Amino acid sequence: MNDAILEMRNISKSFPGVQALDGVEFSVRRAEIHCLVGENGAGKSTLMKILSGVHPYGSYEGAIIYEGQEVRFQTIADSEKAGIAIIYQELAQFPELSVYENIFVGHPIAKDGVINWNETINRAQQLLKRVRLDVNPSMPIKHLGVGKRQLIEIAKALSKDVRLLILDEPTAALNDDDSEHLLDLLRELKQQGVTSILISHRLREVVQIADTITVLRDGKTICTLDNGERQVTERDIIRHMVGREIENIYPPRSKAASEETVLDIRDWTVIDPQTGRQILTNINLHVNKGEIVGLAGLMGAGRTELSLSVFGNTPKYKLVSGQISLAGQPIDARHPGDAIAKGLAYVTEDRKRNGLILGQNIRFNLTIAALHKLVDGAVINENKETVEAGELKENMNIRAPSIWQYVRNLSGGNQQKTSVAKWLYAQPRMLILDEPTRGIDVGAKFEIYTLMNRLVEEGMSILMISSELLEVLGMSDRIYVMSEGTITGELPASEASEQKIMALATRTLEDSP
Amino acid sequence: MTDSAEKKNAMTAGTISLRGLVRENVRTYAMYLVLAVLFIVFGIATKGLFLSPRNITDLINQTGYVAVLAIGMTCILIIQHIDLSVGYVAGFLGAVSATLMNRGWSLLAVLPTILVLGVLIGMYQGFLVSRVKVPAFVTTLAGQFIFRGLLLLVTAASGTIIVRDKSFRALANGFIPSIARMGGDGAHLLTLLIGLAGIVLVIVTQIRARRNRRKYLIRDISPAAFAVKLVFLTSLVALITWVLASYQGLPWTAVVIGIVLFGYNFILNKTPLGRNIYAIGGNKEAAELSGIRVERVTFIVFASMSMLAALAGIMFTSRLASATPAAGTGFELDAIASSYIGGVAVSGGVGKVTNTIIGALVIMSLTNGMNLLGVDISFQYIVKGVIFVLAVAFDVISRSK
Numbered sequence A: 001m002n003d004a005i006l007e008m009r010n011i012s013k014s015f016p017g018v019q020a021l022d023g024v025e026f027s028v029r030r031a032e033i034h035c036l037v038g039e040n041g042a043g044k045s046t047l048m049k050i051l052s053g054v055h056p057y058g059s060y061e062g063a064i065i066y067e068g069q070e071v072r073f074q075t076i077a078d079s080e081k082a083g084i085a086i087i088y089q090e091l092a093q094f095p096e097l098s099v100y101e102n103i104f105v106g107h108p109i110a111k112d113g114v115i116n117w118n119e120t121i122n123r124a125q126q127l128l129k130r131v132r133l134d135v136n137p138s139m140p141i142k143h144l145g146v147g148k149r150q151l152i153e154i155a156k157a158l159s160k161d162v163r164l165l166i167l168d169e170p171t172a173a174l175n176d177d178d179s180e181h182l183l184d185l186l187r188e189l190k191q192q193g194v195t196s197i198l199i200s201h202r203l204r205e206v207v208q209i210a211d212t213i214t215v216l217r218d219g220k221t222i223c224t225l226d227n228g229e230r231q232v233t234e235r236d237i238i239r240h241m242v243g244r245e246i247e248n249i250y251p252p253r254s255k256a257a258s259e260e261t262v263l264d265i266r267d268w269t270v271i272d273p274q275t276g277r278q279i280l281t282n283i284n285l286h287v288n289k290g291e292i293v294g295l296a297g298l299m300g301a302g303r304t305e306l307s308l309s310v311f312g313n314t315p316k317y318k319l320v321s322g323q324i325s326l327a328g329q330p331i332d333a334r335h336p337g338d339a340i341a342k343g344l345a346y347v348t349e350d351r352k353r354n355g356l357i358l359g360q361n362i363r364f365n366l367t368i369a370a371l372h373k374l375v376d377g378a379v380i381n382e383n384k385e386t387v388e389a390g391e392l393k394e395n396m397n398i399r400a401p402s403i404w405q406y407v408r409n410l411s412g413g414n415q416q417k418t419s420v421a422k423w424l425y426a427q428p429r430m431l432i433l434d435e436p437t438r439g440i441d442v443g444a445k446f447e448i449y450t451l452m453n454r455l456v457e458e459g460m461s462i463l464m465i466s467s468e469l470l471e472v473l474g475m476s477d478r479i480y481v482m483s484e485g486t487i488t489g490e491l492p493a494s495e496a497s498e499q500k501i502m503a504l505a506t507r508t509l510e511d512s513p
Numbered sequence B: 001m002t003d004s005a006e007k008k009n010a011m012t013a014g015t016i017s018l019r020g021l022v023r024e025n026v027r028t029y030a031m032y033l034v035l036a037v038l039f040i041v042f043g044i045a046t047k048g049l050f051l052s053p054r055n056i057t058d059l060i061n062q063t064g065y066v067a068v069l070a071i072g073m074t075c076i077l078i079i080q081h082i083d084l085s086v087g088y089v090a091g092f093l094g095a096v097s098a099t100l101m102n103r104g105w106s107l108l109a110v111l112p113t114i115l116v117l118g119v120l121i122g123m124y125q126g127f128l129v130s131r132v133k134v135p136a137f138v139t140t141l142a143g144q145f146i147f148r149g150l151l152l153l154v155t156a157a158s159g160t161i162i163v164r165d166k167s168f169r170a171l172a173n174g175f176i177p178s179i180a181r182m183g184g185d186g187a188h189l190l191t192l193l194i195g196l197a198g199i200v201l202v203i204v205t206q207i208r209a210r211r212n213r214r215k216y217l218i219r220d221i222s223p224a225a226f227a228v229k230l231v232f233l234t235s236l237v238a239l240i241t242w243v244l245a246s247y248q249g250l251p252w253t254a255v256v257i258g259i260v261l262f263g264y265n266f267i268l269n270k271t272p273l274g275r276n277i278y279a280i281g282g283n284k285e286a287a288e289l290s291g292i293r294v295e296r297v298t299f300i301v302f303a304s305m306s307m308l309a310a311l312a313g314i315m316f317t318s319r320l321a322s323a324t325p326a327a328g329t330g331f332e333l334d335a336i337a338s339s340y341i342g343g344v345a346v347s348g349g350v351g352k353v354t355n356t357i358i359g360a361l362v363i364m365s366l367t368n369g370m371n372l373l374g375v376d377i378s379f380q381y382i383v384k385g386v387i388f389v390l391a392v393a394f395d396v397i398s399r400s401k
Helices: A044-051 A076-081 A099-104 A117-130 A146-159 A176-191 A203-209 A234-242 A303-310 A336-341 A351-355 A362-374 A382-395 A412-425 A442-457 A469-475 A498-505 B003-009 B018-024 B026-045 B053-078 B086-102 B107-131 B136-156 B166-173 B189-215 B223-245 B252-270 B272-282 B284-289 B294-320 B331-341 B353-372 B377-400
Strands: A004-015 A018-029 A033-038 A061-066 A069-071 A084-087 A164-168 A195-199 A212-217 A220-226 A261-271 A278-288 A292-297 A318-326 A329-331 A344-347 A430-434 A461-465 A478-483 A486-492
Touching (some): A033 A044, A033 A176, A033 A203, A033 A234, A044 A084, A076 A084, A099 A146, A117 A146, A146 A176, A212 A234, A234 A442, A261 A303, A278 A292, A278 A303, A278 A461, A278 A486, A292 A498, A303 A430, A303 A461, A344 A412, A362 A382, A362 A412, A382 A412, A412 A442, A442 A461, A442 A469, A469 A498, A486 A498, B026 B353, B026 B377, B053 B166, B053 B272, B053 B294, B086 B107, B107 B166, B107 B294, B166 B252, B166 B294, B252 B294, B252 B353, B272 B284, B272 B294, B284 B294, B331 B377
Parallel strands (some): A018 A220, A033 A195
Antiparallel strands (some): A004 A018, A004 A061, A212 A220, A318 A329
C-alpha cells in the first residue's frame, strides 16, 4: 500500500493494571477521512496519543510509519513538526485571548523575537476564511460558542501546515448545524489533500462522512471497513463494536407510570445575579412517580440552569418567583445539601468537571453524597462502607479490578456509571440526569438505559436532559421542550417526533403565545 | 498509619506481598528514608551527640510548635488554601499568654482563653475566605501584617516578656512525672510503662484491623509483610521509649503533639467532616453538588488552623520562657514545608497528618543538626529552602507518573 500516509503496526501499550492496546494495526490512506470508532476504553484515544507523541516513543511497542518512514515522536512538538495535528474533545484554548492570538499561540509570526501583529491578523483572516468562519479576529473567544471554537482549533492546525488532522469527538458538544458545517469543512480539506482521522460516537455521521472505518474493541483492531460507496450501516458498526447484535438500543419498559406527581415546579423564574439577565422564565413542569420525562432543547436553552437552580445552587441563580414541591412537600433548597435531604439527586452533565472526585477511589466517590448512611455515632463505619460500595459496584457493573481503583483511571462509561451509582446510594425519590450518555459507548449506553427502566419500575422518577433527540424519543414517557429559558411545549411520547421537537426547540420567546 | 495506604492497594481477593507494599508506598517510604539518612549523617558528623537521649529530647521539644502548626496547615493545604498568618498569630497570642500569666492568671485559665482567641481569629479569616471569597493568600497576608502589629503592640511596653511561672515553662520544657527510677538513677519508669502500653496498643489495633479486613474479605497484606510491619512498628516504639526513658522521660511536648495528632488523624480519616475536607480538596464543584457545605467546612478548617496557631504560640513562648517581639517570624514557612515534605499534594486533595509529623521532624532535624554543627544561619536557610523545593519537585514528578 504505497498510498498510505500512515501505518501503525502492531502497536501495544499498557498502563499499570490495564492492557490498553494489544497489537493494533491501523492504516490510513492519503487524503481520506478515516473514522476510528469503538466503545469507551477500546483504546482510540490512547492510539491517537501515541501517534501525536503524548505517549513518547519507548513507552509503547510497535512501529509507526508516516510518509514512508518510521517515526519516533518524543513530544507533541515532534509530531506537529511532521504535520500531524490533534484536536481534543476538551479544547485547550485561552478564553480571554482573541481569535488570532489563539490561532497563533505557540508559533507566533515573529522576527528577532518581536511579534508582527499586523501579519498575524492578516494570516488569521485568511485562515478564518478557509474554515468559513465569519468572526472578527480580534474578538476574545470566550464570546464564541463551542462550534466556532472548534473551527478556530482547525484554523490553528491549518496555520501549522497540517497534513494529518486528528479530531477526537469534535461534534460531541455541537448542535446539528454546527456539526454539519464541521463535516463539510472536513470534506473540503480532503479535496485540498488533508487527511483526517475522526474519532466519533455519532455513528450516523460516521457512515455519512467516512471513506474508511476502523473499529477497535478492547485494545484490538476488530476490522477496517471500506465505506467508499457509503455501503456501511450503523448496524454493521455497532455489531463490530460490541461484538453482538443490539436488537433495540432503547429497551422496553414493562410498567406504566402512575398519576401521582412527585416533582412539581411552578412559575419558576430565575435571574443571573451577576448580570441581572433573566435565565429562566415562568417554568411549569411536573414529573410523576415511575415516569421518565425528557427535557429536550438546544444547547443554551436553559435546561442545565433549570436543574441547578432547582437543586439549590443558589449563588449562581437568583430566584425571582416560583416554588417546587417534592412528593407534596415544598422544598426551599438553599444548598444542594437541602435538596438531597429532601430526596432529589442531580447527575451532572460533565462528570469530570463537577461530578466526580477523580483523585479518589471508587468507594470514596460512591458514598460521598450519603455519608450519613454510614455514620455510627460520629464515625464512618468503613467496613460497612466497603461492603456496600462493593455491592453497588457489582450491581452497576462498574468494570474495574476493585473499589480501590482511582476513578481517574476508569473509562468514560465506567466513570458515568460511578457518577450515577453515587446518587443511587443516596436513594433519591427523584433523579435528574443531565446528558446521561454523553461521550460514552453503545454498550454502556444500553446499560444506562436498562438501569433507568429498572429504577422507574421500582418507583423512582427521572427527569432526563438530553441533546440526542433519538434518546429523548426512545426513553421518555413525556417530553418537555425548552428554548431560550422557557418551556415551549409538552408532548406525550406517542405524539412526539424529531420534527416536532426541533420546531419547538427553535421557537423563540416572541413566537410563543 | 499505613492503614489506608494498604487499603488503597487492597482488592477483594489474594494478599499483597512485602515487595508490593513497598512499591505502592514509595512516596511515604522515601520520606522515612530521608529522615533516617538525616539521623545517620548528623549522628556521624556530631560524633553521636545528635543521637544522644538529651538531644533527641531537645529535638522533640523544638519540633512541638512546628508540628502543631503543620497539622493545621495540612488541612488548609488539602482544601487548596493557604494560611500565611499562622506565624504572627502564634507570636501575638504567645505574647498575650505571657502577659496574662504575669498578671497572675493560672495556666488552666490561660490555656482555654488563648485557644478561644485563636478560634476567633480563625473565624474572622475563615469568614473572609469562605463567605466574602477574598483569596486566602490575600486574607492571611493581611493577617500577617495585622498580627505582627498586634504582637509589637503587646510587647511595646516591656520588650521581651519573661514568664517565671513554672507550670507554664514546663509545658514545652518539662517531662511527665516519674513514679520511680529503675535502679535508683536509671530509666524513667512511667515513660517505660507508657511505651509498653504503646507497644501493646500497636499490636492489638493492628491485629484487630487485620481481623476486620478478613471478616469483610478485603484484600490484605501477606502474613510475612504483616509480621515485618509489626516488628518494625513495635521496635520503633520500643527504641523511642528507651531513648526518652534513659534521659528525663517523656516530654510534655510529645504528649501535646500526640493528642493533637490523634485528634486530627481521627477527624480526617474516620468522620464525615474529614471525608468532606478531602472531597473539597479533590474537586470543589463536585463536592458542592454532592451536598457538602463547602463554605462551612472551609470556615471550620480556618478556625481550627488559628486555634492550633494559638497552641503553637503558647508552646513556643513556654519553650523560651518568654515572648519576644520577633516571635513567630517564618513559622508559616516551616509549617508549609513540613506539610509538603510530608506528602500533601501541591494540587490539594491528598495528604495525611501522620506523615506531616515526619515532615516536621525532617525540617527540625535539619535545624537542630546544623545548629549542633555550628552551621551559619544563612546557610541553614539555604539548605532548608533547597530541601523544601526538592521535596515538592519529587512529589510533583512522582504524582505525574
